[in-house]
Amino acid sequence: MKMPGPGDRGGKKEKPKNARKSLRRLLKYMFEYAWVVLLLLICAFLSNIGNLLGPNYAGKAITAASAGKGMVDMQLVVHYGLLMLLVYVGSNLLSFFVNIGMMHVGRYVARNMRRDVFNKLMELPVGYFDKHLAGDIISRVSYDIDVVSTSLSSDVVQILTSVVTVVGSFTMMCFVSPPLVLCMVFTIPASILFTRYMSKKTRPLYRVRSLAYGEMNGFAEEMFTGQKTILAYAHEDYVCDRFEEINRNAAEAYRDADGLGMTMGPTVGLINNIGLSAIGLGGALLYMNGIVGLGQISSFILYSRKFSGPINEISNIVNEIFSALAAAERVFQLLDETEEVKDKVNAATLVSAKGEVEVKDVEFGYLKNKTVIHDFSMLANPGETVAIVGHTGAGKTTIINLLMRFYDPEKGAIYVDGKENAAYTLKSLRKNYSMVLQDTWVFNGTIFDNIAYGKENATMEEVINAAKAAHIHNYIMRLPQGYDTVISEDGGNISKGQKQLITIARAMLYDTSMLILDEATSNVDTATERKVQAAMRTLMAGKTCFIIAHRLSTIRNADNILVMEHGDVIEQGNHDYLMARKGAYYKLYSSQFE
Structure with missing residues (x-):
């Protein structure tokens, strides 16, 4: 996967395919905790109402204090001061409760999303993991979901509080002094238009950032896995240089997204400060003409700051939301991947298979228009051992993938006990096979x-x-x-x-009736191999066995040996028969014992 370099980002930008759909799917996760979220939203609403009452009480306190020397009603000033303190303390306590609550909701949402993603990964076909880097998958499970949950934890409540604050502040400003509202007639639309314009610019950059981090995680995971090989071939400098390039692309993607996003807050702040200057100048003129009082001007300035503050915050929230949507889209792309072929309606459960396996006229390719198995047929009777040999890339492991239904053939069919294997449930079919692979896995x-x-x-x-x-x-x-x-x-x-x-x-x-051995003794020494081979013969007794072998000495007793080349069976028979023919198998066997 090639990431765009610095010069590529000036061209066509990749945008989320359906931001609204991703947002709806995100909100569904929150709806699992609908009553909790509703309670928190109500508390957030009340918190903002309290914050909106504060400037009103402040203005009244200032008006009461500006009555003139000897005429100030201190009891009234203290009364409004205490009310202001009460609403602010109450609002902040509610805000603290809301933030803690939403943090927990965000963690629960992240947990549920990771659960769904992990369950989905267990349902995906082997082909998905063949085509995607493990690091990129891990990045979606960890980094992308963290971005989403962080945004959900704060941005949902922040948007509500910002809307309430903006609407409430504007209403109160109109109530306090309609003439002063005219001083903000240019700054309000300018802030909104600038925020919308910048949102369109930053949205695609966050998607590029997520892709860049996925590639970096994938490369790092791959290199850590192959560390010994890297050291053995003294390839450290090349790997470090390659990581430096990928890391630089990721850092530049982060810089491009967040760098542009960070200009939104200061620019909106500048627009709002211009509006504040206009309010100061207009308020002074109105005060000199006796149209407004000091208390009204003070309240109006406080409300104007409350009005402009959320607009500034909304510009930052928009960045976070589109960053979350870009991350969510990658997660949902994984969740929308086609799962392994589903069981047919009324699929049978294979219990204690006899072990008769027949392959008829099978064709298969991992990629379209690139067939790797051509017109393959085979019959294994119960208790027989079938060995599959051939040079690397001949198609031996592909046959095993088809028997286990990791993939389905494009043409032809595979039968187990006289019934097509697709007629059985996947789980029951695979439970009738035991496998020992060359790539061992322990946990x-x-x-x-x-x-x-x-x-x-x-x-x-x-x-x-x-x-x-x-x-x-x-x-x-x-x-x-x-x-x-x-x-x-x-x-x-x-x-x-x-x-x-x-x-x-x-x-x-x-204990199963069918056994698959893929170079099962490749990592043991010769003395141990002899002992294991004896044990394996005990294990194989009475079972239908499929053996992939490079050491041809291990399959001399096989009932049927299939010699494959470029996806075709070019010879088949037992060891003595194939040696007597002096064909491809004879040459393979002789080359190992010359």
């Missing part, structure tokens, strides 16, 4: 939990038996906590071979 948890991962309520005895069969029990017992030893994230505190043995033990415990 942060105990060794017991990792081995028992696929089987609910597994007992310690069952886990120990599986570990013994996988020849890792003795290693586990040498650890300080044995089966309660915690494996760090991605198994960083154990070797690759030990991780693979744990995944083999996991498959042995997960």
